[in-house]
Amino acid sequence: MTLTSPAPLHSRIGVLPGDGIGPEVTREAVRVLERVAKHADLQLTFTEGMLGGCAIEQTGTPLPAETWELCKNSDALLVGAVGGEKWDSLPAEKNPGLGGLLRLRRELDLFANLRPGLSYLPELSPLRDVNIDILLVREAVGGLYFSPERGRGVQDGVETAWDTMHYTAEQVRRIGIVACRLASERGGRLASVDKANVLESSKLWREVMREVVADFPHLEVEHLYVDNCAMQLVHRPNDFDVIVTENLFGDVLSDEIAGIVGSLGLLPSGSLRTDKFGLYEPVHGAAPDIAGLGKANPSAAILSAAMLLRHSLDRPEDAAVIEQAVTTVLQRGIRTADLANGDIAPVSTSAFGDAVLAELDDQYHAAAVSATGHILST
Ligand SMILES: NC(=O)C1=CN([C@@H]2O[C@H](COP(=O)(O)OP(=O)(O)OC[C@H]3O[C@@H](n4cnc5c(N)ncnc54)[C@H](O)[C@@H]3O)[C@@H](O)[C@H]2O)C=CC1
């Protein structure tokens, strides 16, 4: 999707690896971008910053001022993941998720969180006959995660906690328009997901979405309650094209889509606004259960780097080369532990990255050869 002006020739990438497997998978994504830069004559500079639990340990806050400066002085951000048991129950401003990553998305107004779920290899799905190409469009700066009223206390003698789901019509409208435009560029089908039989915020969501889709009469539109959508995704996954939904529902449904594709390690994301700036990160979290073991699948991080090239740097061809390289490596049976089965011995995170780099070299070499005809003279 093109939202505005061309990217500069030299681009500054802010890298926030975060916690758990974040640094392991981000390292592979940076290696891939460096290799693409070499082949495709791109000038990229990478500057690393702290976000999340690692930042709390060093500075006492999940989003330190230096990180904020780095973000403001970058053309795009590559993020790993944040969080861990040690910090997850800290109060909002100290919490790696809420006070770190979510705050960053919100303060940078990165409202359009695109989460593509693609059957890179249909056989990886735990379901039969699945071949999906779903784009989940998640509203990312409103809703329950940014409750204007949240809290905990004793009310009428009863221990109580509360969060409030809050949306303005304008917040719904702008994400709705993005989703309709994307659906128009893709398969022409849109599912708007809410819980309008119960929630006031969802009643508004549905009313506004009905108004928005009226301007896109060529789209085939369905409005689904989120519980039904969760079921339909398993029942008829191939029927979905673009799904648009609010923040919490999108968070949950994107993990479900990852499960349908075959692993959380396969789903990338990009959080965009109306200029070229974007934040790119895997859908998965910090996975403390496998952190430091070299077991993490770096595909989601690498594919997020591809999204960065496509959406922030106007390099769709290079993005496609990365996506093809990841697909080819998976097809060759080179897989990390989350995707290996009895017949396939798993490779490490960095070995998977090496295989993607080798594939990139092959693809760029083949493209150069076919452009010059050089192969005929060797
Ligand atoms: N975007 C972010 O920064 C997110 C952070 N989190 C944080 O991450 C921590 C763990 O949360 P969980 O609910 O366990 O979610 P998670 O996404 O980290 O892990 C869920 C399951 O998927 C596996 N998994 C995730 N990514 C993988 C990869 N690349 N390769 C192979 N397996 C992978 C994990 O090993 C785990 O079994 C928590 O502290 C949570 O707050 C959770 C979700 C998103």
Ligand SMILES: CC(C)CC(=O)C(=O)O
């Ligand atoms: C910090 C978490 C709420 C992030 C998350 O799970 C997500 O954005 O998918």
Ligand SMILES: [Mg+2]
């Ligand atoms: Mg999530």
